[in-house]
Amino acid sequence: MSKSLQAIRGMNDILPEQTPLWRYFEGTVARLLDNYGYKQIRMPIVEFTELFKRSIGEVTDIVEKEMYTFEDRNGDSLTLRPEGTAACVRAVLEHGLTGAGQPQKLWYIGPMFRHERPQKGRYRQFHQIGLEVFNIDGPDIDAELIVLTWRLWGLLGIRDAVKLELNSLGTSESRGRYKVALVEYLSAHLDKLDEDSQRRLKTNPLRVLDTKNADTQAVLVDAPKMADYLDDESRIHFEGLKARLDAAGIPFVINTKLVRGLDYYSKTVFEWVTDKLGAQGTVCAGGRYDGLVEQMGGKPTTGVGFAMGIERLILLLETLEKVPEEISRQVDVYLCAFGEAAELAALALSEKVRDQLPNLRLQVNAGAGSFKSQFKKADKSGALYALILGDDELAQQVIGFKPLRGQGEQQNIAFDALAAHLATCVVQG
Incomplete structure (x- = not known):
């Protein structure tokens, strides 16, 4: 007897009784972004593999372990997109959307794909809403991205369940100096690091900072801090962001270990986290990537953005019983x-x-x-x-x-x- 057909593990059907909540969430976000002047862009879910190797970084977990990559009939290496920023930058460059320094405020929605171990709130096909802003270099636009998410949490009734964490990664030069100091410190405590952190120390040392291993976390208590290596430009930018968040009444905490998992970030990085969903605590995250467009072959262009996980935010609404009665x-x-x-x-x-x-x-x-x-x-x-x-x-x-x-x-x-x-x-x- 033939095996019954079923969905691929970690790639889930969204059934008719679930879609009203999805439509409510997506509609709420879309109306909010319209009100803030963001325009929607839609990109393919398949891109050339080289796009993600050049943008995300070849020694990141995503590229090394998690991408769905295959050869098509022409022999080209293609990949199901694992995140949206690289594809959006590619589209912006291909169509000249940022020519002559023209600002662009864009957003997109759709499925992403990563071969991870499926668990509640983490899937192999997952959905994100992402925002990307180009050619605006001040802390005011960083603040706007955070302010509009704060407004979204208010519209959804979940402000009390989320917390904003901030950090600055500085420029590539200041980050390079910090990496040297961090590697020197961690190398002196190599025997106390977990196996994964020892590997990352050679390939991507900043990722050691967000380890979940208790022994490695203990070592990091006395490790050098990024804040002590920030250049003046990054420090002024970060202070400007914090001042604007204070003016808007948005609470935040500084997390010096916050580095994000992608190589292209610089200066501002942030995460909205919750303690209501167990291990899957990040519901929205992003930051600034001023060098990415140039790295991908374009002219120097500043960029900043974020992505929010729809599945996790849907789960949070259900967990907190914040699903409006009328949408059912x-x-x-x-x-x-x-x-x-x-x-x-x-x-x-x-x-x-x-x-x-x-x-x-x-x-x-x-x-x-x-x-x-x-x-x-x-x-x-x-x-x-x-x-x-x-x-x-x-x-x-x-x-x-x-x-x-x-x-x-x-x-x-x-x-x-x-x-x-x-x-x-x-x-x-």
Whole structure:
């Protein structure tokens, strides 16, 4: 017997009962970004592998261990995108969107792919919303990115559950000086480092700072601090960011071990973290990458951005019970029709109502059925009200109106008064 077909491990279906919450979240973010002047861009999910090696860094965990890479029929090495910034920079360069120093404020949404060990809140196909801003080099735009996420947390009702962590990685020159000091210090304590940190010490020493190993964390207590190696430009930029966050009333903590997992970051890095989801605590993270565009073949162009994990934020909303009740209801009104003449009239009447109330979620019964079966479907739909149309109602040019979720008697409403009645009961009520 053949094995039953199923989804790939770590790549999940999002089922009809789950999609209303996804649409609510995505719609809330999209409206917010419209209000802040960001424009959407859509990139392919497959890129040439070289793009990610050049941007993310060949010695990062993502490139070394996690990418889905394959050869196509032309012999080209292609990769399912593991993150969005590199693809967005590629698109910006290819289409000349930042020519002549033109600022761009962009956002995107879609699936990313990493071959990790699947667990709650961490999947092999996961979804992100990302923002990227080019050709604005001051701390004001760094602050705007953080301020708008703070506003989003307020709209979602989760501000009390998240915390902002900040750090500055300086310029590549100051970071280089810091790396020398860090490697010298850690090399003197090599026997106390875990195996993974010993490997990273040779390839990407800054990543040792965000180790989860308790013994290595103990060694890092007395390690050199990045703040002591910052150049004046980076220090002034960081102070400007902190001053703006203070002015906006946004609380934050400085995390000197915050380095992010990608090579292209410089100056500002930040993470929004929560302690409500166990090990998967980061829900939004990003920072500045002023050298990335030039590194990928463009002219010197400043850049800053972030990405938020949709699955984790959906999980946080569910964990905190911050899912609005109304989004679980996908139908406002369910129209039951009995007999062919009533079905024809129901079709025409429902379309007239939709013309007058375009936001009304009106479902007309399909597949006929008895009175009992249609009412069972009406109740299962979650509708607030049922409309009843049979031969008797049709003869009188009225339709039965019955509340399904609360008090109230069934009443008859004239065809030409139905839209106005529904506007009062559903759209306003």
